[in-house]
Amino acid sequence: MAEPTREQDTTGPVPPSRWGGLLRTKSIEQSLRDTDEPETRLRRDLSAWDLTIFGVAVVVGAGIFTLTARTAGTVAGPSVSLAFVFAAIACGLTAVCYAEFASTVPVAGSAYTFSYATFGELVAWVIGWDLILEFALGVSVVAKGWSQYLGEVMGSRSPTVHFGSVEFDWGAAGLIAILTVLLAIGTKVSSRVSAIAVAIKLAVIAIVVVVGLTYFKSSNLTPFIPPSKPGGGGSGLHQSLFSLLTGAGNSTFGWYGLLAAASVVFFAFIGFDVVATTAEETRHPQRDVPRGIIGSLVIVTILYVAVTVVLSGMVPYTALSGKDATLATAFGVHGVTWAKNLISVGALAGLTTVVMVLFLGQTRVLYAMARDGLLPRGLAKTGRFGTPVRLTVGVGVICAVLSGFVEFGTLEEMVNIGTLFAFVLVSIGVLILRRTRPDLPRGFRVPLVPLIPVLAVLACIWLMINLSVETWLRFVIWMVVGFVVYFTYGVRHSMLRKAPTTAD
Numbered sequence: 067m068a069e070p071t072r073e074q075d076t077t078g079p080v081p082p083s084r085w086g087g088l089l090r091t092k093s094i095e096q097s098l099r100d101t102d103e104p105e106t107r108l109r110r111d112l113s114a115w116d117l118t119i120f121g122v123a124v125v126v127g128a129g130i131f132t133l134t135a136r137t138a139g140t141v142a143g144p145s146v147s148l149a150f151v152f153a154a155i156a157c158g159l160t161a162v163c164y165a166e167f168a169s170t171v172p173v174a175g176s177a178y179t180f181s182y183a184t185f186g187e188l189v190a191w192v193i194g195w196d197l198i199l200e201f202a203l204g205v206s207v208v209a210k211g212w213s214q215y216l217g218e219v220m221g222s223r224s225p226t227v228h229f230g231s232v233e234f235d236w237g238a239a240g241l242i243a244i245l246t247v248l249l250a251i252g253t254k255v256s257s258r259v260s261a262i263a264v265a266i267k268l269a270v271i272a273i274v275v276v277v278g279l280t281y282f283k284s285s286n287l288t289p290f291i292p293p294s295k296p297g298g299g300g301s302g303l304h305q306s307l308f309s310l311l312t313g314a315g316n317s318t319f320g321w322y323g324l325l326a327a328a329s330v331v332f333f334a335f336i337g338f339d340v341v342a343t344t345a346e347e348t349r350h351p352q353r354d355v356p357r358g359i360i361g362s363l364v365i366v367t368i369l370y371v372a373v374t375v376v377l378s379g380m381v382p383y384t385a386l387s388g389k390d391a392t393l394a395t396a397f398g399v400h401g402v403t404w405a406k407n408l409i410s411v412g413a414l415a416g417l418t419t420v421v422m423v424l425f426l427g428q429t430r431v432l433y434a435m436a437r438d439g440l441l442p443r444g445l446a447k448t449g450r451f452g453t454p455v456r457l458t459v460g461v462g463v464i465c466a467v468l469s470g471f472v473e474f475g476t477l478e479e480m481v482n483i484g485t486l487f488a489f490v491l492v493s494i495g496v497l498i499l500r501r502t503r504p505d506l507p508r509g510f511r512v513p514l515v516p517l518i519p520v521l522a523v524l525a526c527i528w529l530m531i532n533l534s535v536e537t538w539l540r541f542v543i544w545m546v547v548g549f550v551v552y553f554t555y556g557v558r559h560s561m562l563r564k565a566p567t568t569a570d
Contacts, residue, residue, distance in 0.1 A: 089186035092438070092562050094506060097173045097183060101346050106437050108174060108347045109452025111254040114354035114361070117341050120426075121362020123260040123419030124337035126267060126369060128211055130416070131274075131409045132392045133334050134374050139386025141318050142327035143292040144378040147371050149327035154367040156328070156529075157335040159522035160489045161363050162512045163496045165356035168342040169509030170499070172351030175434025176342040176427070177488040182438070184495040184502070187563070191556055193491055194435045195548035200484030201340075201428035202461075205242065205421055206468040207481065212417040213237030213469075218410045238469035245422050246462030249429065250455045253347050256422060263415045263422075270412030271369060274393060274405070275376050281400050282379035292383065294320025329532050334370065336485050337420065338363055339492075340427035352509025425465070429458050439561035440552070479537040480544075486526045487541075493522040 101107065138146040167180045175182075178197060182190035216237045217224050225237030248256050295318050318326070341358045345351045348358075373393070377386075380396045388395070397405035433454045436445035449455040496512055496519045512518050557563070 088188040090562060091184065091186045092182040092190075094171055094183055094503065096562075097171055097179060100437060101173055103437075106433075106446045106448055106454075107452070108433075108448060108454075109252065109254075110347055110349050111252065111452075112257065112344055112348045112354070114350075114357040116254070116257040117344060117348065117354060117358025118361045118365070119257055119261050119264055120344065120423050121338050121341045121358055122268075122365055123264050124340050124423035125335055125362065125366045126264075126271075127208065127416040127420040128215065128413040129334045130271065130370060130373055131394075131413050133331060134370065134377055135386045135391045135393055135395055136389065137327050137330055138374065138378055138383050139388065139391045141323050141330060143289070143319055143323075143383040144287045145291045145324050146327055146331070147374040147378065149324055150331050150334075150367065150370045150374055152325070152328035153332040153335060154363065154370075156332060156522075156525040157338070158360075158363060159518055159525060160493055161338055161359050162510075163489075163493045163519055163522055164339055164342050165359045165510045166496055166508055166512045167492060167499070168345045168355040168359065169352045170506050172345040172348065172355065173434070174343060174346040174430045176339060176345075176431060177492050178431050179434055180495050181491050184498040185491065187440075187560060188552070189491070191435075191440055191552045192545065192548065193488055194431055194440070195545065195551070196484045196487050197431045198428070199544050200481050200488070201424050201431065202465060202468070203484075204424040204481045205428060205465045206238070206472065208417055208420050208424065209238035209241050209465070209469040210235060212241055212414060212421060215410050215413045215417065219407070219414060232471065234470050236470065239466040241418065241421060242425070242462055242466040242469060245418075245425055246458060246466075248422070249426055249462075250449075250451065250453055250458045252451045252453055253344060253426065256426065260419045260422060263419045266415035267412045267419075268369075270408055270415070271373065273408065274412075275372055277402065277405070278376040278380050278396070281381075282376060284379065286379050286382050291321065291324060292319040294318070294322060329529055331370075332529055333482050335363070335366065336482070337423065339485070339488065340423050343427045343430040346430075352507070356510035425461065428465075429454060429461050432457055432461065437561075439559040439564075440556040443559075443561075479533055480540055483530060483533050483537055483541050486530045489526045490523050490530075493519040493526070 134146065134150075137149065138144065142149050164176075168176075171179055171183055173179045175194070176197070178190055178194035181193045213225050213235050225240075226233050226235050228234070248259055338359055341362065342355060345355050348354050377393060377396055381399045385399055386395060392409065394406040394409050397403075432441060433446050435441045436443055436454075436457065445457045445460070446454060447456060497516050499506070500515060
């Protein structure tokens with residue numbers, strides 16, 4: 067038998083002798099075959115329209131009503147609209163990398179599955195463990211935010227009860243319980259519910275923009291980039307890693323403030339990557355997943371820019387300098403008091419869909435890891451609805467308990483660092499897969515390779531080093547726990563490590 071060529075050799079797993087099999091990759095062909103296993107098969111119900119709805123649903127949340135105002139008033143001034151454009155460009159660099167991967171490997175798991183095909187099992191576990199953190203915290207944190215808006219709609223009554231000294235947030239836990247049932251029934255049902263909620267929040271945004279335009283004054287846009295001012299940064303563990311390493315101070319407004327604002331609002335776009343986790347449930351993934359990812363990003367960019375332009379023209383940016391400033395603040399300046407209730411309704415609808423899609427992403431990453439044996443295989447079994455019901459209920463219970471009893475505080479930044487870490491690996495993975503598997507059919511190809519993936523990596527690293535030292539330390543601790551779980555369970559139960567080492 068002839069020796070396999072270098073290209074042929076890349077289609078199969080890395081021999082276990084290298085790093086003890088820890089860098090053994092799972093071939094694309096095997097990943098695709100796994101999607102046809104009867105006991106773990108997901109139902110293919112989704113279209114490009116469904117994926118676009120999911121993308122808009124998870125990206126446009128309460129941030130459009132709060133982050134836009136706070137960033138304008140404290141960091142960028144009227145140039146906040148330009149900051150959103152910069153952030154969208156940076157996010158778009160990563161989005162096209164996700165689009166190529168998802169069209170090439172239309173399998174559940176998103177960055178976890180992509181990493182398994184390019185970096186090997188150990189790195190795949192690391193990114194999967196990272197995504198578990200990102201989604202679990204994201205679901206729980208956003209559910210608590212939803213509960214706060216519910217309290218405002220109820221007349222500032224807090225949706226909590228007390229058991230002695232213990233406080234339970236029944237609003238957050240109740241939302242997750244309802245979404246657990248919807249996601250267990252099926253992704254198509256979830257998509258329809260998301261569509262309704264998205265329609266509500268888009269209607270609210272449209273009203274805000276139209277009414278806001280009646281108070282628009284071009285003079286409020288001057289100066290577009292306000293003069294730079296010294297800014298107050300944290301110290302010790304609360305300062306950014308960049309500040310710790312360089313000793314550099316920070317400032318607000320000016321060009322530096324504009325760039326800093328782009329870093330802040332970048333996180334308003336986080337969530338589009340969840341669309342990639344539904345690739346296995348899409349009828350025509352090679353075509354529809356890229357459309358869903360890129361289409362949703364374009365739509366939300368237009369929405370954010372429209373809202374920030376109107377907001378900046380309604381009032382001078384100095385009127386939004388309070389730390390609690392929101393869109394309602396701008397309307398309050400003009401005596402439009404009903405806007406606060408309208409915005410609360412829009413925020414409720416927006417956060418409902420954010421929680422739902424993050425929840426969906428969490429279950430699909432865990433599903434992919436369980437199917438590969440890195441977590442108990444029984445979790446990957448699907449029921450008569452074509453969804454991993456057992457896994458969905460388990461995640462729902464855990465997130466409901468977390469959101470009901472835990473106050474997260476600064477843990478919110480953990481969602482950001484987890485997401486950015488995944489973005490970096492996916493962007494690098496595109497370069498690796500282009501080199502190792504140029505033969506694979508790709509429904510979408512990243513243009514200007516290697517420039518765009520490299521720029522995506524640099525943008526994400528810049529954002530990561532601007533997160534606090536405290537967040538970095540927590541991230542490292544979480545990863546250490548992940549290594550313990552992998553080497554005590556995952557290594558021994560990995561389906562890939564049990565498989566023959568011959569190439570596909």
